[in-house]
Amino acid sequence: MFDSKIIEVDGVFVGAAIITGIATSLRFYATHESVRSLHNMLMPDLRVLREHVTATFHRMGHRLPAPRRT
Numbered sequence: 001m002f003d004s005k006i007i008e009v010d011g012v013f014v015g016a017a018i019i020t021g022i023a024t025s026l027r028f029y030a031t032h033e034s035v036r037s038l039h040n041m042l043m044p045d046l047r048v049l050r051e052h053v054t055a056t057f058h059r060m061g062h063r064l065p066a067p068r069r070t
Helices: 033-038 046-059
Strands: 003-009 012-019 026-030
Touching: 003 026, 003 046, 012 033, 012 046, 026 033, 026 046, 033 046
Parallel strands: none
Antiparallel strands: 003 012, 012 026
């Protein structure tokens, strides 16, 4: 492993993007159960990886609560 980037969604740590140096892609290391299905997935760049992880996190029902109206 050469480097890693933390992946957070809505303030929740869900995993890390790992730069292995073997290829031009990133490997996702999932730490949150809602994105476990993406563990070890390879993606071409950090932006695409974050978008995919965020969409999966939200699809699994983890969204910020709507702001309360006063």
